[in-house]
Every structure is written in structure tokens, then in C-alpha cells.
Amino acid sequence: MSIDVSAIREEFPILAREIYGKPLVYLDSAASAQKPQAVIEAMTHAMEYSYANVHRGLHLLSNEATTAFEDARATVATFLNAASPDEIVFTSGGTDAINLVSYALGVDEIREGDEIILSLMEHHSNIVPWHLLRERKGAVLKWLDVTDDGEIDLDVYRSLFTPRTKLVAISHMSNVLGAPTPAKALTQIAHEYGAKILFDGCQAAVHGKIDVRDIGCDFYAVTGHKLYGPTGIGVLYGRMDVLKTLPPYRGGGEMIDTVTTDTVTYNDPPHRFEAGTPPIVEAIGLGAALLWLSAKGIDAVAAHETALRTHATEELRKLNFVRIYGQSAEKAPIIAFAVDGAHPHDVSAILDRQGVALRAGHHCAQPLMKRLGVTATARASLALYNTHDDVEALIKALHKTHEMLS
Ligand SMILES: Cc1ncc(COP(=O)(O)O)c(C=O)c1O
Secondary structure, eight states: OOOOHHHHHHTTTGGOEEEETEEOOOBTTTTTOOOOHHHHHHHHHHOOOOOOOOOOSSSSHHHHHHHHHHHHHHHHHHTTTOOGGEEEEEEHHHHHHHHHHHHHHHHHEEEEOOOOEETOOGGGGTTTHHHHHHOOOOEEEEEEETTTTTTOOOHHHHHTTTTTTEEEEEEEOOOTOOOOOOHHHHHHHHTTTOOOOEEEEETHHHOOOHHHHHHHHHHEESSTTTTTOOSSSSEEEOHHHHHHTTSSSSSSSTSSSEEEEEEEEETTTTGGGOOOOOHHHHHHHHHHHHHHHHOOOOOHHHHHHHHHHHHHHHHHOOOTTTTEEEETTTTSSSSEEEETTSHHHHHHHHHHTEEEEEEOOOOHHHHHHHHOOOEEEEEOOHHHHHHHHHHHHHHHHHHHHHHHHO
């Protein structure tokens, strides 16, 4: 099965836009992906036809909304191959999913002197929640180095474990280098030492099949808006035996069993972690996005993205004024680069005038920037709606940018 990119592009209304009179070349999907009509329609339908608050209602609209919301949870469970929809906690995003784990583990499980292993290529979303735990509980952060390509030496990883290691919190794919990490091996080693492992899957879940049961991890965090779904929704997968041991993250409606003036008892997972009215329409939108993406065939999508990444890398390598960061053979179409003598912000601003939207900065990965010896890079990130013409447009625009800046 291969994908029909022209037909896919028709499904994204925004891709018909012009930017400063030029066709839009959108190369910023790793920051946030555009939305297909299927997602826009599912959310509009939910609001126009079937909207009410979920779970508590006894009327038809509430039942319909509850069914759509819980169907979305089941869709996420299938997408990640979780054992049950009850292992899927809806959060407000990837960041919120990681904060949930850091808060809940910090209540009892992680104490002063306990160790948490992080890699040097984490997004700040998977760093700062652990710094908060360091500040709150005296946890010790231990850092796993990565190669220039974002690869991990498993012996070095193993050497970081001690009897105090409680958790590994690590990216399943770098948002800068595009390199995937060997999730199953990382998990096996963590479990050998009795530590739990959390994957930040915000990038990895977009580019290949995720099977949390095969990986065997304890937690897996995903965000909706990079997966062609809306903002305001994310997912924490937690293995049920682990979720059951965690205390609540926030208090409010829905997450309780009983409340009296003197006591409170809590609901079972996942509801224990979903205080208050959840992001109902956003969850429905995420469900629609995952059904839409799965229908395209995740392998076919990956094959198209690999072809785009190979093309873009080959063309960028021909430019003697460009340096690429991260050349892992397995990498996703996330390409960080520098243009000689130019600040990435200037590169991005000039490319924008030519219709090419990409990101420049530290990509919320300052420890990785330090490791690479830079303060910022430009980053082109491609998705299933990008074409080989988009790659050519980037290269042409880079030639012009270089001419203007040199
Ligand atoms: C690897 C990674 N983790 C976490 C996040 C945070 O996701 P969100 O902003 O949706 O909470 C991002 C977003 O850029 C990311 O790239």
C-alpha cells in the first residue's frame, strides 16, 4: 500500500493557502501538524449535534457525548496497543502527561537521594517536571549522553543504574535529531534494575507503529496536536498494575468514589487522574485523527516520510553552506541544520518570506544544544502531506537565503 499525497493534501484545507503570495510549504509539523478535514468535521459534529458534558448525564446528548469520548479512548488504546482503554488517561497534552507521572511518583515512591535517569536529548517537557521533583523531594537527576546522531550506547546506559534508580524518563524520538531510541532494550534494562520507565512518545508516535505491550514500558506519553489532532489533548498510557498504585494528580469531580466532609476515596484509573470536565471535543478530535492516520497505513506513511527525508538530506548535503545535525539511518523526517554565518532566526525569517515555514531556536532542548555546541538550529520537519516539490522549494529558498545573508 502506498499513499496518494495529492489526495491527502486535498484533505488539509490550510495547505491551499498562500503565504506572501507564495504557495505554503509547511515544514513545521514536529512543532504542530496541520489538521485534516476528518478531524475538523468530527469536532464540529460533536459541537453542533452531540454536545453535552460526559459521564454524569442521564439524557440522550450526554450519553452520545460520553460514548464518543469513551470511543476515542478505545481508539487510542488500539493505536498504542494497550491492553485496555482503562490504561489510557486523557491529559491536556504531552507535557501534562509527564507532569502527572512526576507528581504522582513524587508523593510516595521517589524520595530524597532516589535517582532518575534522563537523556541529554530530552525536550524540556521531559526535563523540567523532574527538576521540580529534584527541588521538591531531593531526587537526583542522572544524565545519559547521546552521540551526535542521537544514538545511545546501552553499556553506558546500564552503567548509570544503582540501587537508588527509581525511574528512567526518556524520549522515544528526539524532536531535534529525529533519532528513535531502542525502547524495548531500554525497558528491559530498566526493569532488570527494578526501575520504572517512561517514554516521551510525542514525536515517535507520529512516525511509526507504537506497541506499548511489546515495548513493555510502564508509561508512554503522547500529544494530540502533533498527531494531526487538536491542541489541548494528550495521553498518558500507564500499565494498569502501575496506574493502580499511583495517587491522584489533581482533585475535583469525576476522580472520586465518595466524598464526605471528613474523607475522600478515589475512583479507579483512568478516571482517578481525570479531575473535572475533560477536553471532550478535543478527545473526539484525537480519536478521529488516529482513525484517519491508521487508515492511511502507518507503514505506507513511514515509507513516504523516509523517501522525503532521504531526498531532503541528499539535497541539503549538496549545499556546502549547510550543516546537518543528526544523521542516524533510522531517523524520522526531522532535520535540524545550520546555515554558515547566519543565525537560525534570520534563516527562518527569510525562508518565511518565500512561503517556507520552519522552526528555529533551541527547540526546548537546551541540554542537547549545549551537547551539540550550539545555541540554536533551524529545523525542517516533514509529514505525510509533504511532497518532493516541498523539498525542492526548501533547497531553492535556502540558496536565496544564503545569497542574501552572505
Ligand atoms: C519530544 C517532545 N516531547 C514533549 C513535547 C510537548 O508536547 P506538548 O507541548 O504538546 O505538551 C514536545 C513538543 O514539542 C516534543 O517534541
